[in-house]
Structures are given as C-alpha cells and as structure tokens.
Amino acid sequence: MNIETLTRQFPQTAWDVHTRSVIVPHVCLLDVVYFLKTDPEFSMDYVSNVTGVDWLARKEKTKGPDGKESEIEKPGFLEVVYHFYSMREKRGPVILRCRTDDRENPMIPSITPLFRGAEFQEREIYDLYGIRFSGHPDLRRILMWDEFQDFPMRKDYQEPDDYEWEPTPHDEVLDRAKQHYAAPHP
C-alpha cells in the first residue's frame, strides 16, 4: 500500500507529513473514499473512526520574498478526520482530513452511502460540531436534545452560566469563581 498512488490518482489531495494524513478537498471526498474502498491496492473496507476538529481563525507570521515579516489572517474552519482500515488485507490506517470552507456554514458530503458504520459518527459530529453532512439519510442530533441550539465541542462554545460555589477553585474555575463570588477568593 503506497499512499502516493492515492495522491497521484487525485492531484487535488495533499499528503501532510506531520499528521501522516491526506488532506482532501470536500468536492472530491466521495471519489477518494470510493477509490479507497474499491481499489485492490487499498481495499479499505472498514471506517474505524470519524471525528471532528475545530480550527479557529488565527494570525500567522510569514516571510515575504523581500525578507519582511508580515502577519496574515487565516480564516477558521472545521475539519473531519477519517480513519480507514482494511480488515481483509490487515492494513491501515489511511487517515483522511476534509476541511470545510468556513465555520459559519460548514458542509461536507456524507460517506454514509459508502460506509454504513459512519452514520452515527456523522450524527455525533453534527451534534457536537455543527458540520452538516449532505446526503446523510437521517441527520439529527444524537446525544443532545433536539431543541438544543449550540455546538458544545466548538472552541467558542459558551456554556450556560450555572456556576456553583466550590471550596478549591483553580484555573478556569477560579476565574468563574471570581466573577460570581468576588469577596471570598482573593
């Protein structure tokens, strides 16, 4: 199994050496997954894990051609990570990472038509990260209640303010303790 076969077949994809994964644009995700599933060199028949990552907007320092350092604003996005294994050939994993265009209207094609096992994992990602999967047969919240509107695993999630007094607050809990009970926590 040579991952270069994949990147050669799909020139839009890119191998990321740090995370040992293939970054796939969402327009060709289904084609890549279908290729991984059917190609005899890979024959990935098992999707072990589907999960999400939230990348906030950040500033990055770059050096221009004139040697001047400048800061550029990198927009935030959400990412879905897939781990594929081949049970038949006993190999893997092949890790795919698929990024959304933005954090406001995140949309990624669903791989549930190809791998039934991804159905609940995609529902969980929708529930906690708010990424919508086009083509998913039953995209509802799975863990939180249907009336819930937030996405709690996003990094900018604001949880409801129901702080309770604690005897030994520390770190973030200490900050909240200071907000709620100014006097006893110097």
Place this chain on the structure above:
Amino acid sequence: MAVDEGLQSELQKAGVFVTSVETLYNWGRRSSIWPLQFGLACCAIEMIATACSRFDLARFGAEVFRPSPRQADLMIVAGTVTKKMAPQVVRLYNQMPEPRYVIAMGACAISGGPFKQGYNVLKGIDRYIPVDVHIPGCPPRPEALLNALMYLQRKIDGQRLTGTDKVRWYDETDPAEFPVPEFGAHDLEPPFNRAVWGPQEPIQRGAA
C-alpha cells in the same frame, strides 16, 4: 405523642403492648421500602450487587425492586443524570405515590461528580427533586448503600404524622408534583427548581 419507654417496657412485662399509631406507621414504612428498578450508569451495577445475595438488601426489607413507579417507595438515583435524562427522572418521581423517598447515589447524582464542569450533565439531582440521603463515592460500595438505607430507616422512624413538623404528604399546601424541566435552547429550563434548591452561598473566610 410518643409512648414513655419505661412505661412501655413495664407494661410489656405484664403482657400489654402499648404503642402509638405513628410508631406503627413508621415501622411499617421503614420495614418494606420498595425501590424503583431504575439505574442510570455504573452506580446501578453497585446497586444490583447490593440487591444480590452477598450483600443482600432483603435483610432490610427493600429487596422488591419494582419496575413501575406506581408501586415504588424509594427512588435510588444511581448514576450520572444527564440533562437529557433529567426530565424523565423528575417525571418518574412525580409518578411515585407518597410516601416516597430519594437516595442520590454516587458523586454524579449528588453534584455532577467528575462531569460537573461539562455541558451535558446535571449538577446534582437535588436541583429538581428533594433528596433524603446523599451517598458520596465513585461508585459507593454496597455497604455505603446499605448504610444509606439504614439512615433512611432512622429518618423514617423520626417522621411525625401531626404537628407543625408533620411529613410533607399530609401538608396540603406542599406541592405533590415537582415541575418537569423543559429542554431549552442552551440549557434545561429552568436550570433548577427554586423550591428545593438554591445556589450555595460562599463561605466567608475568616468570618464565623
């Protein structure tokens, strides 16, 4: 009115048994507390172990786990109460007939436990229903649950049927039903029932 213990013992020697209705009532109640067959997480496994032969909850007359809230006296909240589960727990409690008792078993049920700072776990079931006995532990040993049951039995022994400190269910003004929280857009609505729970006031250092 309690019977004088010395007089009671003297009369008993003469073959006369004297007691009060209150004692009889409480004796009956404490001797057959039927728990609701209801578990939420890992604490329920300890509850099952308590009910099995090694620890044997039957010694205390509480072995009849009822699958219906209509036949149960005791709700053992055994495990993590998620915010999604909390309305169902309150609804089950509302469906239980009086007299009813609640044991909050384990760190999660009494305060949220290790998940207290999380987004989906209720920070203690005592936010919505009155709890009689709290058992700390993660999970508590079966002995702790037995101890809680014995504590509850002692509590039932002290119940008064009349007077100003009479039990809740003989007081017509007290609510028999507790409001079931609704699923809100960000949290349960309301986040707690003010009639049974309020945020704890901070302990002032150096005061007292």
